Amino acid sequence: MSARAALPADFGERRAAMLERLAEVARAHAEALAGGGEKYTARHRARGKLTARERIELLLDPDTPFLELSPLAGWGNDVTTGASIVTGIGVVEGVECVVTANDPTVRGGASNPWTLRKALRANEVALANRLPLVSLVESGGADLPSQKEVFIPGGALFRDLTRLSAAGIPTVAVVFGNSTAGGAYVPGMSDHVVMVKERAKVFLGGPPLVRMATGEESDEESLGGADMHARTSGLADHLALDEPDALRIARRIVARLNWRKAGPDPRPDPAPPLLDEEDLLGIVPGDLRTPFDPREVIARVADGSAFDEFKPLYGPSLATGWAEVHGYPVGVLANAQGVLFSQESQKAAQFIQLANQRDVPLLFLHNTTGYMVGRAYEQGGIIKHGAMMINAVANSKVPHISVLMGASYGAGHYGMCGRAYEPRFLFSWPSAKAAVMGPAQLAGVLSIVARQSAAAGGRPYDEEDDAALRAAVERQIEAESLPMFLSGRLYDDGVIDPRDTRTVLGICLSAIHSAPVEGARGGFGVFRM
Structure with missing residues (x-):
């Protein structure tokens, strides 16, 4: 991939919002230091x-x-x-x-x-x-x-x-x-x-x-x-x-331990990214419903900004491909448009199998609202295709690292190797959110269910109570989705400054290679076709 220099038109606003969130994280870190x-x-x-x-x-x-x-x-x-x-x-x-x-x-x-x-x-x-x-x-x-x-x-x-x-x-x-x-x-x-x-x-x-x-x-x-x-x-x-x-x-x-690493050594003298890591402050939008291109993140983290994309025209809302970070090879899965469709799920499953064949660790960059819902997608097999991706993640043997950049909702959190799928390391950016679904969607679902229940019982529906309930639920889910809340419960290994992502990944990859790095040769269970 050639170096990319495109930045969003509202880069300054995004950067300011990220710096404000980083200040909140710094205050929380100060409590720990005290x-x-x-x-x-x-x-x-x-x-x-x-x-x-x-x-x-x-x-x-x-x-x-x-x-x-x-x-x-x-x-x-x-x-x-x-x-x-x-x-x-x-x-x-x-x-x-x-x-x-x-x-x-x-x-x-x-x-x-x-x-x-x-x-x-x-x-x-x-x-x-x-x-x-x-x-x-x-x-x-x-x-x-x-x-x-x-x-x-x-x-x-x-x-x-x-x-x-x-x-x-x-x-x-x-x-x-x-x-x-x-x-x-x-x-x-x-x-x-x-x-x-x-x-x-x-x-x-x-x-x-x-x-x-x-x-x-x-x-x-x-x-x-x-x-x-x-x-x-x-x-x-x-x-x-x-x-x-x-x-x-x-x-x-x-x-005196006579300690030696069991994994392969990194490539010597890796090239730094061609693009400035400072740009990472302004990549993620304040409103996570606005998509952003994760390739812009990869270009500021990968050695030489090089990313050899796999199946770029198939399942385009999930970017997959090969890169190196501090000389260590990685297979990258990065959400491009948030939603995971059947094609993205199938592509991910194939890519994970390839990484296991090659003994290459996997890096998951999260910004997903989950798997697509709706009649056409259900009929098209989204459940079995999503299950295929989750199956591949669950049974993959190469080390996994996850970074939550934006949204990480629903089963998409699982398919992108959330905490329950035992990544070796999982870090969050201050912009990240993780929950069953977005606050507005969850509050809306509860409102619809309550409205249907009232109609079925022949009871009038109080719109003022509904509005108050939706607002309260949105506030609760918003608070419980934020990275400091999740980090406080050890659902990640820390909230990091986006500019430190390459350094953090380098330390983690080096640690991972203290052990043998070996992939699964089969043993993925039954993939429903």
Whole structure:
């Protein structure tokens, strides 16, 4: 594809709207960065301790990126944004790792239900992409008021650590402070354990619980101190003098892993896009009912802006084709006009099969209102053709990455590899929306159903109540469709600046290639023809 320079006539308006949304996202990110707030951060520092993000910074190689995952977890709920834990992908001694760090400025790093979901997602990323896991631990265990939502599913955290180890994926725990009750099993089930002298405290039950359970009087140091675990219990493999020393030791552990990627290397010296990534701020219209050309996005993300389109004249509302991002090959599926018809669905299924034959990861760029409805389309087989596309997505074995740019409604969200279809990574632009259908359509459907029900019962229909109901439903669905709402519930891995898309994809593709990249050779189930 030749470089494209066309920009929409209202580019300035679109750019301004995107910048306004980015400002909202930045405010939400600031909440996560603040952790427990100034008071508790100051108290933490007064104890001579580093914050979670400072610990991560010392762990990672200098001047290397850290792709934070789920930074808005818990946003819009009754917990601190970020959910008292920081997770992401970074480079340690040249090795890409998943890093998790409890934030002790938020209720002592205790885990609430959103903390658990975020930590489990990080473990999932480590296992799927074969990335070593480094846990920076300082947590009082479950947040007791919410224990009913944490205790039973929380066992999966420890299950994951054993499964990672069984799969040959190293796990490293660095303990900076309390790691009590269930939290004690993080170092207990990790391959390598570092504890900070006179700071780390690891025990199943602290002195008060031991006294209640057994009548025994004990102090924290003899019960679970770092020195005891290094000299007596053997739980600590390394005893660090202080926090920087602990992080130095963790870096040396990773350096000695003899870790090698299992996937193919990228093409060396990839060419940057020919077009300016700044343009991505003004590509998506404020009204998602207005179509936009996703090729303009691809031209600002792909190496050299090169995109070899597959079946460009068939099913034109879905663009499919081959590109490279930071030297890694990708097959791209990008919604061009929003609606998916039978041709688009069939084209997508064929293209996904081709990518699996070639062992090429797939990139899904969402802007779809779903599969087309109506008598002619139902008679034309839209259900079986849509099912064909969803079948192909569900049974594809190559890694998938999804980016929600605009609308992602209905079964189109599934066909374009939404969260339930387990993409390796899924990110949203601030312009994205995801729901069963658009707010106006959903409110209209409810109005029609209520109107028909009143007619069937011979009751008069109150138009004023109908208007009020439609307005209320539209407001609710609009709010619940927005990316920060969805990100707060971990339905994506983060809301990103469109200008960062190429960088984020590059980090994700590099992480993906830590594991073998292999496609399905058949095994797609029955395609209804």
